[in-house]
Ligand SMILES: Nc1ncnc2c1ncn2[C@@H]1O[C@H](COP(=O)(O)OP(=O)(O)O)[C@@H](O)[C@H]1O
């Protein structure tokens with residue numbers, strides 16, 4: 070479980086997050102949704118500690134995370150995996166080396182054990198026989214899979230995904246969404262996903278937090294989201310013509 | 321002025337993070353080996369070519385500037401040797417490496433920053449500054465002295481080949497001049513300067529790359545700044561070191 074309380078973040082004189090509180094439960098996919106520029110990435114980076122919050126506190130399983138120094142954060146970070154928006158694979162390493170990197174860095178496994186683990190993770194994301202390829206040789210969807218494999222290499226308890234389906238076609242998006250959901254349940258992780266994709270919202274939204282201009286405007290699940298009275302949320306949810314028509318006809 | 325000072329401060333803070341205890345020695349060792357190739361071996365070509373021609377030009381110019389019967393011609397060899405040792409193979413080669421290696425380092429690290437690879441390292445709990453920069457510092461500190469020696473040798477060779485074939489000096493005089501009144505300390509001096517310059521190039525360029533914000537445009541700007549700032553610092557330290565080491 071991750072608990073964020075009264076998080077505020079300012080860049081210069083621009084207030085990007087305003088007093089956001091939220092609780093994220095394990096074994097389910099928690100979504101943070103909102104328009105581009107609403108502050109989703111900043112919020113996620115504050116939660117994982119890549120950005121320092123100005124105000125507020127973050128707890129991982131009741132352990133205080135904010136304010137810890139590098140060594141203190143490191144202990145909790147070993148249990149985190151993150152999928153970045155652009156995948157953030159290491160360009161100079163092959164697929165296999167990318168997934169093996171956290172193992173090299175933080176375990177005392179033998180080479181054989183590492184290779185087993187790498188192949189297990191790659192198989193889990195349905196990517197076999199790609200071990201020697203380099204990131205520049207992969208498609209967008211494959212990069213995301215490798216990034217997922219790398220994120221789960223150390224059996225994390227917390228998984229963070231920043232726009233996992235940005236830049237992917239609708240079909241690949243769905244595959245990646247499903248993969249994240251399945252892995253979350255299998256490994257009983259607390260997963261937080263940033264997205265502005267309504268498809269993923271309707272597929273995965275067991276818990277949804279809606280952010281607008283750095284403020285939390287609404288919280289609920291995918292069943293509640295269609296019936297909400299929140300005007301700004303409705304503008305976001307029913308932004309496209311098809312969704313609007315569905316809403317009209319369901320009246 | 322404020323930007324300069326805050327840049328200066330963040331440079332020293334970054335160095336502090338670079339020189340903290342490595343997490344996993346085998347991984348650092350592997351990275352250092354990679355950097356030997358990309359920063360060291362890959363520079364041998366350009367250093368050889370430039371040194372050969374500069375050695376040749378230095379010899380010819382020394383010859384044409386001393387066309388006076390009272391100077392013995394072996395002084396041409398001596399003059400060329402000392403220019404190469406004292407100034408050329410350390411300072412000029414360092415300036416050229418600032419262009420090649422410096423921009424390479426800044427753009428590589430800058431790209432890692434804007435594509436969130438540095439964030440990915442930090443998130444795993446890796447000290448990204450140390451993991452990325454330390455192997456580069458070690459590789460250039462260990463390898464650049466060899467580049468300097470290679471430059472000295474090819475420079476002198478270039479002077480000999482071109483000087484003798486242009487007919488400005490005989491092979492015998494050149495070789496005599498090269499050996500005449502040789503001060504071994506000049507080699508030490510060249511190596512010491514090289515070590516300082518290698519550190520300057522690597523750390524200043526890495527600093528520029530590490531703090532890039534934005535996209536590929538900013539990466540390009542950072543790599544230009546890396547070359548300019550490290551070149552200026554090299555020139556500054558050249559004066560200081562020359563004063564300290566030769567006075
Ligand atoms: N490092 C930064 N410095 C200044 N402003 C930033 C920084 N990072 C993000 N912002 C600003 O914060 C706002 C929210 O950005 P972001 O969280 O990336 O939005 P999104 O919801 O699309 O992920 C944007 O207006 C952006 O300009």
Ligand SMILES: [Mg+2]
Nearest residue numbers: 109110231232
């Ligand atoms: Mg974003």
